[in-house]
Amino acid sequence: MNIKKLLLLAFFCGCLSSLFAQKSPVILTVDNYAITLEEFENIYRKNNRDSAITQQSLDEYMELFINFKLKVAAARENGLDTVKKFIQELEGYRGQLARPYLTDSDLLNDLVNEAYQRQTEEIRASHILIKVEQDAAPEDTLRAFQKIIALRERVVRGEDFTQIARGQDGSEDPSAKDNGGDLGYFSAFRMVYPFEDAAYNTPVGSVSAPVRTRFGYHIIKVMDRRPARGEMHAAHITITDKKGGPADAEARIREVHAKLLAGEKFEDLALKYSEDGSSNKKGGELPRFTTGKMVEEFENQAFSLKHDGDISSPFKTSEYGWHIVKRLDHKPIATLKEVEKELKNKVSKDARAEKTKSSFVQKLKREYNYSMNEAALKTMSLAADTNVFNGKIKVKKKLLKKPLYTINGEVHKVKEFYDYLASRKGVRTKLTPQEYVMAEGKDFCEDAIIAYEDRRLEEKHPAFRLLMNEYREGILLFELTDQKVWSKAVKDSVGLQQFYNANQEKYTWPERVDAVIYTTASPEIAKQLRKYLAEGRDKSGIAGELNKESKLNIQIEEGIFARDEKEVLGLTPWQTGMSADVPYNGQIVIVQVNKILEPSPKKLEEARGLITSDYQAWLEQQWIQELRAKHKYTVDKTVLYSIR
Numbered sequence: 248m249n250i251k252k253l254l255l256l257a258f259f260c261g262c263l264s265s266l267f268a269q270k271s272p273v274i275l276t277v278d279n280y281a282i283t284l285e286e287f288e289n290i291y292r293k294n295n296r297d298s299a300i301t302q303q304s305l306d307e308y309m310e311l312f313i314n315f316k317l318k319v320a321a322a323r324e325n326g327l328d329t330v331k332k333f334i335q336e337l338e339g340y341r342g343q344l345a346r347p348y349l350t351d352s353d354l355l356n357d358l359v360n361e362a363y364q365r366q367t368e369e370i371r372a373s374h375i376l377i378k379v380e381q382d383a384a385p386e387d388t389l390r391a392f393q394k395i396i397a398l399r400e401r402v403v404r405g406e407d408f409t410q411i412a413r414g415q416d417g418s419e420d421p422s423a424k425d426n427g428g429d430l431g432y433f434s435a436f437r438m439v440y441p442f443e444d445a446a447y448n449t450p451v452g453s454v455s456a457p458v459r460t461r462f463g464y465h466i467i468k469v470m471d472r473r474p475a476r477g478e479m480h481a482a483h484i485t486i487t488d489k490k491g492g493p494a495d496a497e498a499r500i501r502e503v504h505a506k507l508l509a510g511e512k513f514e515d516l517a518l519k520y521s522e523d524g525s526s527n528k529k530g531g532e533l534p535r536f537t538t539g540k541m542v543e544e545f546e547n548q549a550f551s552l553k554h555d556g557d558i559s560s561p562f563k564t565s566e567y568g569w570h571i572v573k574r575l576d577h578k579p580i581a582t583l584k585e586v587e588k589e590l591k592n593k594v595s596k597d598a599r600a601e602k603t604k605s606s607f608v609q610k611l612k613r614e615y616n617y618s619m620n621e622a623a624l625k626t627m628s629l630a631a632d633t634n635v636f637n638g639k640i641k642v643k644k645k646l647l648k649k650p651l652y653t654i655n656g657e658v659h660k661v662k663e664f665y666d667y668l669a670s671r672k673g674v675r676t677k678l679t680p681q682e683y684v685m686a687e688g689k690d691f692c693e694d695a696i697i698a699y700e701d702r703r704l705e706e707k708h709p710a711f712r713l714l715m716n717e718y719r720e721g722i723l724l725f726e727l728t729d730q731k732v733w734s735k736a737v738k739d740s741v742g743l744q745q746f747y748n749a750n751q752e753k754y755t756w757p758e759r760v761d762a763v764i765y766t767t768a769s770p771e772i773a774k775q776l777r778k779y780l781a782e783g784r785d786k787s788g789i790a791g792e793l794n795k796e797s798k799l800n801i802q803i804e805e806g807i808f809a810r811d812e813k814e815v816l817g818l819t820p821w822q823t824g825m826s827a828d829v830p831y832n833g834q835i836v837i838v839q840v841n842k843i844l845e846p847s848p849k850k851l852e853e854a855r856g857l858i859t860s861d862y863q864a865w866l867e868q869q870w871i872q873e874l875r876a877k878h879k880y881t882v883d884k885t886v887l888y889s890i891r
Contacts, residue, residue, distance in 0.1 A: 274886045275309070277316045278879055284886050287312060291890065305887055313882070315724065317874040322723035333722060340718045346595055348704050348711060349697060351606035358599045359590045363583045365435035365447055369538055371471040372446050373408055373428035375418040378463040384677035395457045395464040402454050408468045419463070428468075432538050434475055440598035442467070476538050478578040481549045482513060482531035484521040487568035499798040500561045500569035506799075507558060513573045515832050519766075520799060522568075532575065548572050604697075611696050615655040619692050623649045623661050628684035635680045638672040640665070652692045654699050664691050731870050736863040746862045747851050754849045754858060756809070760821055761842040763805040764813065766834050767793075772800050773828050773835040780825070780839075807844065 271283035291308050298304060327333055375398055379391035398417065402408050409427035412418040418428055435443060445458040446467050455467040486500045503520050507513060514530030521527035538546060544564045552559060552574035559572045583590075594600065611617065623646060630642045647662040668687065676683055705712040736743065747754070763786070767773040772793055779789045786803050793801045810816050815836045819826040826838040851858060 272886045274883055275313065275316065276881050277320050280320065282316060288890050300890060302888060305890060309882060309887060313880055314871050317878055317880065318724050318727060319720045320878060321874055322727040325727065327723050327726050333726060336722055337719055341715060344711065344714055344718070345701055345704055348708060349607065349701060350595065350600070350603040351610060354603050354606045355591065355594060358594050358602065359587060362435040362590050362594060363586065365443070367475050367580050369432040369434050369473050369475050370446050370469055371432045372430055373412065373468045373470060374420070374430060374465045375412050375428055376420040376463055376465050378419045381461050382677050391464050392457060395466055399454060399457065399466045402466070431543055434538070436593055436597065437539055475580050476550050477580050478535045478537050479549050480535045480575040480577065481533055482517060482573045482575055483523065483526065483533060484517045484531050484571045485523045485568060486520065487522050495798065496569050500571065502797055502799055504561050504571055507571070511833060513558065519832070531573070542566055545570060549574065608693050608696060611700055615696065615699065617652065617654050617696055619652045620650050623651055624685060624688040627661060628681045631680035631684045633680055635668060635684060636674040636676070638669040640668060652695060654696055659695065664688055667691055732863050732866045736859050736866060743859065743862055744851065746865060747858050750861070751848055754854045756847050756849055758846050759807050759809050759844040760816065760840050761807050761844065763803065763839040764815065765837045765839070766802040767837070768797065768800045768834055770828065770835055773837055776801065776837065
């Protein structure tokens with residue numbers, strides 16, 4: 248989903264009321280559709296939490312609300328709520344929104360607490376893997392299990408775990424040949440849940456029993472446990488090997504480090520010399536990171552800095568080159584209260600959710616007095632042969648009429664499962680036909696009880712019913728706005744050109760210069776530069792000569808610049824030729840102005856993004872005017888001003 252839809256849904260859907268009142272007064276009527284005070288008030292309050300309630304603010308917000316409801320009315324008029332794409336998208340959202348209602352909340356809380364405790368501790372572990380598919384035939388599963396058992400016995404007898412992992416008959420994880428099975432440090436959610444569970448339940452120095460994951464069988468050796476490092480906020484200066492090779496990169500980083508020791512600012516040196524384009528303009532500042540987010544050498548250096556402001560010595564990482572790291576600040580592990588919502592979301596999407604599903608099904612079975620006729624399912628399985636994998640199974644008609652399961656007094660016959668199997672053709676599985684029918688039958692019945700609960704969510708949970716309505720209107724609004732405004736502005740080249748022609752004075756280039764900017768390390772280097780330029784030497788030759796002793800002596804940048812693009816351009820008069828020496832950030836800058844470009848209109852292609860955005864705003868304004876002229880709407884100001 249694009250950002251506009253996210254913002255739209257967040258504003259008009261995510262923040263709407265989850266309360267419900269049957270006798271709420273009507274505050275707004277659009278045509279024959281009534282909107283209640285509760286709906287408007289809860290939207291208003293949630294979007295104006297820190298603002299005083301005044302008649303002016305209520306009136307202003309009501310105008311926005313009217314625009315929203317008019318657009319929704321137009322979407323319904325256009326039949327967008329019957330379009331297949333809309334129905335499918337709404338069903339997708341419903342599946343996401345229903346998830347918290349279709350789980351065992353008590354067990355979910357236990358799993359959240361478990362995950363939090365594990366996030367406070369990091370484990371370093373190695374593993375050996377023997378691959379086997381989840382639906383492998385029993386003999387293949389047994390063969391893999393026997394092999395992992397044999398490898399574990401070798402470890403227990405004293406053979407080196409790393410060497411076994413690397414050996415020809417060892418781990419089937421391809422990376423083991425290089426890392427010996429070492430996975431580094433990790434905490435909750437970094438590994439699949441069964442693996443994580445086994446690792447956290449194995450003492451340091453010990454080897455786990457075989458554990459099955461979707462990848463196969465593992466044995467895990469826990470090497471170390473340590474308190475979680477928390478979250479680091481750091482800046483860095485990076486110099487790669489790409490330009491002059493490893494020796495050149497090391498020489499340059501050590502020069503930069505010497506400047507730091509001499510008292511120059513880290514931020515200034517990062518801006519001048521760091522080759523990480525994503526951070527150098529921000530003084531080398533990096534996004535916050537935890538264990539496992541950066542390469543290990545970098546993490547170790549960063550987390551070893553004890554105080555804010557501490558700076559590391561130069562160090563090398565195999566992936567990126569040379570670095571110097573500065574600690575900006577450090578956050579310890581957050582409290583459970585601070586991360587509880589995030590953890591619940593992660594748990595619900597993780598393999599842990601299978602635990603909550605199983606527990607939830609058991610609760611539903613008790614609530615709805617569920618029963619299953621396992622004997623009928625068994626009889627059906629005995630009639631199956633390999634044809635069942637193509638949806639064919641011969642059973643007596645009498646069996647099809649028998650009950651298979653009962654939910655809340657509703658009896659469902661074997662025929663329903665029979666039809667389901669018939670719809671599944673070309674099934675690939677290593678189960679026997681009998682095993683396949685039994686497994687599918689039990690899943691079919693469990694899915695049925697969850698589906699039964701799913702169908703009743705709107706009835707059982709008013710908040711869910713309202714939320715679904717809010718998402719419905721939000722999607723409708725997006726679809727019609729996309730047609731009327733966003734996509735139209737992009738596709739309507741004639742209209743865009745006409746809008747540009749009518750507003751051309753808004754899109755102009757400021758005064759600019761075609762220039763070369765020479766940044767030198769000292770007045771002496773600047774003087775030598777002027778001499779070489781007077782001799783007519785080319786720029787690349789000058790850079791090679793002046794950077795022989797230090798790679799930091801001169802930097803050259805050329806192009807067309809506006810005054811606000813380069814701060815140094817505001818420090819010297821704009822006139823063709825060479826500028827005087829300009830002291831800047833502890834260096835000397837010389838600007839060679841080749842040509843001064845006067846302010847001029849931008850061509851449509853040069854400002855298409857901005858012009859398109861303005862055209863979209865204009866289209867929306869025109870559309871709202873049309874809607875207000877077409878539809879009847881009334882606001883009950885007495886009800887509106889009753890909000891306090």
